[in-house]
Amino acid sequence: MTDKKVVRVESEDKPERGSEWAPTEGANAQATKLRVIAFVLWLLAIAAELYLIFGVLLSGRPVTTAVMVILIVGLVIIAALAIGGSMLWKKANRLDPARKSETVKFFVQNQLGALMTLLAFLPLIVVILLDKDLSKGQKALAGGIGIVLALVATFLGADFNPPSVEQYTQEQNSVIDAVGEDHVYWTKQGEVFHICAEASDLQRESRDNTIYEGTVADAHAAGKERLTLKVDQELKQCGLEPANAPAPSTTG
16 A cells, blocks of 8 residues: 555546557647647748848848857747747647658657758758858858757757657557556656555655545646556556466465
C-alpha cells in the first residue's frame, strides 16, 4: 500500500478493450487553444519577415549599422516566435494526436512547426543573399545568422517521434490487458504513467507525495508522454497477475 496521497482525476466513461482511444474534452479544448496561440505566433513571425523584406531591405534606404542591427534583431525575433509556436503545437499534438493511418495529415500535423519555420525564414534569407545594397560582409553576417537560426528553429520545430491515436490506443489496450480496466497512475514530475500506485518508479517520481489516477486519456491530458516500459516489473511489484492471463489448471 502506498503512503502517498492518491488523487483521482475526473474521467469520462472508461473505454473497453478494442475501442479507439479518444482525448478527453478538456484535452481537446486545451489542444485547440494551444494550436490557436501557435498560429498567432507563426503569423507574427511571418509578419516580422515581411517587414524586414519590404520595410527594411527593399525600402531603398542606405544599409547603415542601425539597419543591420534591426535586421539581426528581427531574425532573432522571428526565430523566437517560430520556436514558441512549434513548442505549443507539439504539446497540442500530444494532447490530441493524428492517426498514423492518415499518412498525409499525420505528416503535416506533426511537422507543421518545421514547415512554418521554413516559411518564416527562407524568403528572407534569399532576399538577404540577393540584395544588391548589402556588401559581401553584411550578406555574410546577416545571411549566416539567418541560416543558423533557421536551422535551429526548424530542428526544434520538427517532431522526430510524434504520437498517434494508434499508439495511445495500444497503450490503452495494454493497460486493460494488464489490470482489467483502463486505469493508470502518474505524478506531476514524471514523464510516463504506470499501472499501479505501488510501482517503485512512481514512488520515486512523486516529490510532492501526490499520485494521480485516471484513464490513459487522463494521463495524456496531464502531459504524460507514454505508458511505462516496465509493465511486467510493475505487475510483480504490485502483486498483480495480467487480467488476460489464462486461468490455472485444476487438473493433474
